[in-house]
Every structure is written in structure tokens, then in C-alpha cells.
Amino acid sequence: DTGVxxxxxxxxxxxxxxxxxxxxxxxxxxxLYWYRQTLGQGPEFLTYFQNEAQLEKSRLLSDRFSAExxxxxxxxxxxxxxxxxxxxxxxxxSRRTGGVTGELFxxxxxxxxxx
Amino acid sequence: xxxxxxxxxxLSVQEGDNSIxxxxxxxxxxxxxxxxxxESGKGPQFIIDIRSNMDKRQGQRVTVLLNKTVKHxxxxxxATQPGDSAVYFCAENGAGANxxxxxxxxxxxxVRP
Numbered sequence: 001d002t003g004v005x006x007x008x009x010x011x012x013x014x015x016x017x018x019x020x021x022x023x024x025x026x027x028x029x030x031x032l033y034w035y036r037q038t039l040g041q042g043p044e045f046l047t048y049f050q051n052e053a054q055l056e057k058s059r060l061l062s063d064r065f066s067a068e069x070x071x072x073x074x075x076x077x078x079x080x081x082x083x084x085x086x087x088x089x090x091x092x093x094s095r096r097t098g099g100v101t102g103e104l105f106x107x108x109x110x111x112x113x114x115x
Numbered sequence: 116x117x118x119x120x121x122x123x124x125x126l127s128v129q130e131g132d133n134s135i136x137x138x139x140x141x142x143x144x145x146x147x148x149x150x151x152x153x154e155s156g157k158g159p160q161f162i163i164d165i166r167s168n169m170d171k172r173q174g175q176r177v178t179v180l181l182n183k184t185v186k187h188x189x190x191x192x193x194a195t196q197p198g199d200s201a202v203y204f205c206a207e208n209g210a211g212a213n214x215x216x217x218x219x220x221x222x223x224x225x226v227r228p
Contacts, residue, residue: 004158033215040124042204042218043159056215091158102149102208104216106158 004107006092012113013082020078021110025094032075033104034067035091036060043091049075050097082114127225134192136222138205141186147208148181149216150190152201159204159218162190192224200226 005024013019025032030051035043046065048056051072061067064082069075079086089111093104128134140148146167151159165172165179165188172179178191188205202221209217 040221042206042220043216045215045217048215093158100161100164102147102164102206102216103161104159106160108156108158 004092004094004105006090006107006110008110009108010111010113012115014115015084016081018078018080019082019112020076021090021092021112023075023077023092023094023107025074025092026096026105027073029094029096029099029105030072031095031097032069033093033095034075034077035093035106037089037091037109038087046077046090079112082112084114087112087114124220125223125225127227128195129227130195130197132195134190134195134199134224136190136192136203136205136224138188138190138219139186140188140205140207140219142207142209142217143183143186145207145209148179148188149206149208150177150179150188151204151206151218152199153204153221154201162203164208195224195226197226197228200224 003026007022032049034046037043045058046061047067049069052069064080067077089109091109093106149164150162153159163174163179165181170181176193180189202223204218204221206216206218
């Protein structure tokens with residue numbers, strides 16, 4: 001257990017519905033990342049926060065995706081009007097400034113299945 | 116474009132043997148190269164990283180080698196154990212300490228008893 005908590009662990013939804021995932025990072029970590037992973041592939045970067053500021057977004061993050069980290073602690077990732085292509089594992093990771101550069105602490109992920 | 120990739124999709128080794136997992140990268144500007152391990156049902160777990168100005172770094176039972184001439188990264192695991200069975204990913208950090216990680220495709224390591 002890395003200390004990064006994600007909820008829900010599994011979500012099955014119908015196409016067109018909205019879903020929201022929550023991530024609680026390690027408490028002293030000011031940096032938070034969202035990644036998406038499909039079967040057999042490495043995680044793909046979606047977005048990154050430093051404290052409450054969203055500093056970078058991937059072009060993978062269409063306008064149906066929105067992420068927030070309102071108080072610089074937990075974060076939410078919302079997908080609106082879900083499509084079957086959104087089915088994937090959504091991973092959250094965190095680290096602190098000054099930590100080992102390449103070391104992200106990942107949660108166990110939220111698996112989304114869009115029917 | 117930038118990419119990080121692995122040569123082989125699977126690797127099967129005998130318990131107790133050494134394992135070598137290889138990776139190619141294309142972004143010469145990367146500052147750090149990292150190896151992650153992902154067990155079934157879990158998120159990726161950091162193993163070891165190496166800075167671009169180094170060519171070798173050792174950890175506990177693991178060694179990472181970086182060959183910038185041919186843009187090649189490898190992970191050596193000594194005395195492979197059943198608990199090493201997992202999917203391994205190489206990743207690069209781009210230029211600058213704040214950069215996101217770009218992961219390659221995974222390679223599955225299977226340890227035979």
C-alpha cells in the first residue's frame with residue numbers, strides 16, 4: 001500500500017453517463033498526477049497538479065475530461081458523456097517537491113468499463 | 116516523435132537466474148530514466164532511476180544501465196525470485212525536474228520455479 005487511495009476501484013457505466021473518480025494522495029505530497037492505462041500498455045499522462053494549480057494537461061484530455069484539486073489535497077477526475085473508448089484504468093500518483101525525481105507513488109487505480 | 120519502448124513483450128526466467136529487461140528510448144533530452152514494476156491489480160511501483168549523466172546505478176538486487184550512444188536502457192535483476200514476476204515498464208522524465216513521466220509498453224517477467 002503506497003498510501004495513495006483511489007475510489008471507486010471499479011465503475012461500470014453506460015455510454016453517455018458521467019463518472020467521477022477521486023484520489024487522495026499521500027498527505028505531504030504537493031504534486032498529483034492522473035494517468036490512464038489500457039491493457040498491455042504503459043500509463044499515459046493525462047494531467048498534473050502542483051498544490052491546487054493544474055500545471056499541465058495532455059492533449060489526450062478532451063473537453064469531456066475535467067480534473068480538479070480544489071484545496072491542494074484530494075483530486076477528482078470527471079468524465080462527461082462517457083464513450084466506450086474511455087474504458088481504461090485511471091491511475092493517480094503523487095510525489096513531493098524535492099523527492100526522488102522519477103519516483104511517483106501510484107494508487108491501485110479506478111477501473112472504468114463503459115458499456 | 117518521442118517514444119519509449121521495449122524490445123520484447125515477455126520474458127521467462129528460471130528462479131535464481133539473472134534477468135535482463137531492455138528498453139529503447141528516443142528523447143535525447145530526457146534527464147532521468149526510470150524503471151517501474153506493476154503487479155497484477157496494483158499500480159506501478161518505482162524500482163530505480165538513473166540520471167542521464169550516469170551509465171550505471173545499482174540498487175538492491177537490481178542494476179540499471181544506460182547507454183546514451185544507442186539510446187538503450189536495461190534493468191538487470193540478480194537471483195530472480197517468484198516475487199519478481201510482474202510487468203516492467205521503463206519511463207523517461209523528459210527535460211527538467213518537473214516533467215511528467217512518459218512510459219513505454221510493458222514487458223511481462225515470468226519466473227519459473
